Amino acid sequence: MKKLLKVFLIIGLSIFLAITPAMSAIQYDYVTYYMLTSEDITLAWTNTAAGVITFDVYVERVEWAEIVSKYTGIEATEYTITLPKAGLYILMVRAKQDLTSLEITSINGMDRPSLLQFIQDNNIADIVGDITELTDQEIKDAIISAGKASTWSKSTTHGVVDGADRGWWIYGYIAKPGPIVIGSTRELIQVDVIWLRDTWANM
Amino acid sequence: MSKIKDVTLSFPPSDSTDIVGYKLYLETAPTEVTHESPSHDLGNNTSVLLNTILGTIDGVYNIGVVSVDDAGNESDFSLMADVPLDFVPPGPPGSLTITLS
Secondary structure (H helix, E strand, O other), X not given: OHHHHHHHHHHHHHHHHHXXXXXXXXXXXXXXXXXXXXXOEEEEOOOOOOOOOEEEEEEEEOOOOEEXXXXXXXXXXXEEEOOOOOEEEXXXXXXXXXXXXXXXXXXXXXXXXXXXXXXXXXXXXXHHOOOOOOOHXXXXXXXXXXXXXXXXXXXXXXXXXXXXXOEEEEEEEOOOOOOOEEEEHHHHHHXXXXXXXHHHHHO | OOOOOOEEXXXXXXXXXXXXXXXXXXXXOOOOOOOOOOEEEEEOOOEEEHHHHHOOOOEEEEXXXXXXXXXXXXXXXXXXXXXXXXXXXXXXXXXXXXXXX
8 A cells, every 4th residue: 555655656747847847837928018008019920831821910818818909810920910909919910812614613512521621621610600501502612701710810829929939918008198297377477468468569 | 266277198099999998007206107007087088188098197108099999908008108297386476566766
């Protein structure tokens, strides 16, 4: 019994020692970039695919686990946005491509399970939307309209942002008011009187 | 009857688009203004008559203003430090005398 306990202890300790450095590595590989919600932020990426490609940039609000902004059909390899509100965000980008005539012919010959597989393989489930109520032909039309998409590259993905081996969160905070001015009503009235006097003199 | 001078605090609005109001924070110097300092909701106003907040309490104040968004987040402070505010009017002149020559 004692031997068994010893074995368990050794195994447990080994697992703990193996996991601890990995956890700390994850923690230190992420950086939060702070910016005002009124500031511009430019997300840039490289195009790794051939052919006519457009890109989608989505903005995910981390606290709500929700996509709050979608920018689609971007032809450049960079895009400038402002964050909609204060909060923690992830920026994500994917490449999109129209289907070739050969692929369209192939899709028109597919049965429902193959169509579902195509949607999954080409990352277009969110573009095609809910298909449970659609006929096979409607699904084919939706797929042909959606095209093909890559998986998402996220700002939190290692090595994607700034070429550094780390990911970025973006935290937006609201802009403060302008500089405070303190004055007295009497001084304001004085200004009005001077303005009146000058205006009168120029009439 | 004495007359107390009106002292107005004003500031340009925030550049952010989802601002629903502003808050004024006050501390008596040298205490620094923080988000835990006594505060006054300014609503959408970008100016306020300090007399209505401070009454006639003279002192040297540290003043901070923040913008507030629709989620209740507050911005950094726009600060003004060591502001002498004098609301108490001077005492009246002493007994008047008239000397005939």
